Amino acid sequence: MLVEHGGEDAGREAAMSEAPPYAAFLERTWQALQPSLHEANCLGCEYLEAARLELRLALEDLAADARTDALHRSMVAVDSAAERHPCLSCDPCRPSLLHAELLREQARRSTCEAACDT
Numbered sequence: 785m786l787v788e789h790g791g792e793d794a795g796r797e798a799a800m801s802e803a804p805p806y807a808a809f810l811e812r813t814w815q816a817l818q819p820s821l822h823e824a825n826c827l828g829c830e831y832l833e834a835a836r837l838e839l840r841l842a843l844e845d846l847a848a849d850a851r852t853d854a855l856h857r858s859m860v861a862v863d864s865a866a867e868r869h870p871c872l873s874c875d876p877c878r879p880s881l882l883h884a885e886l887l888r889e890q891a892r893r894s895t896c897e898a899a900c901d902t
C-alpha cells in the first residue's frame with residue numbers, strides 16, 4: 785500500500801471532513817434508525833435486525849477509532865429482547881428503507897473498490 789500521497793491533497797482532505805465518508809454514512813444511518821427503536825411495530829421488524837447487523841459488520845470492517853468504537857458500543861447496547869417478526873409494512877417502514885439504502889451504498893462501494901483497486 786502506498787502511503788506517500790501528495791502532501792497538499794492529504795491536507796485538503798483532512799480539512800474537509802473529520803470522519804471518513806463511509807463512517808459518517810454509517811453513523812447517519814444508525815441515527816436515522818433510532819426512532820424505530822421506540823416504535824413497537826418496527827422494533828422486532830426483520831429489516832431493523834438486518835440493518836443493525838449490516839451496520840455492525842460494516843463498522844467492524846473499518847479501522848477502529850474512538851468514534852467508530854463509541855458507535856459500535858451504542859449498537860451492541862440496544863440488543864433488544866423484542867420478538868422478531870416479518871416486516872409489518874408500516875407506511876413506510878423506516879428500517880426497510882434504511883436497510884435498502886445500506887445495501888445500495890455497500891454495492892456501490894464494492895464496485896468502486898474493484899474498479900479503483902490500487
Ligand SMILES: [Zn+2]
Pocket residue numbers: 825826829872873874876877878879
Ligand atoms: Zn416498521
Ligand SMILES: [Zn+2]
Pocket residue numbers: 826829830831832870871872873874877878879880
Ligand atoms: Zn418493517
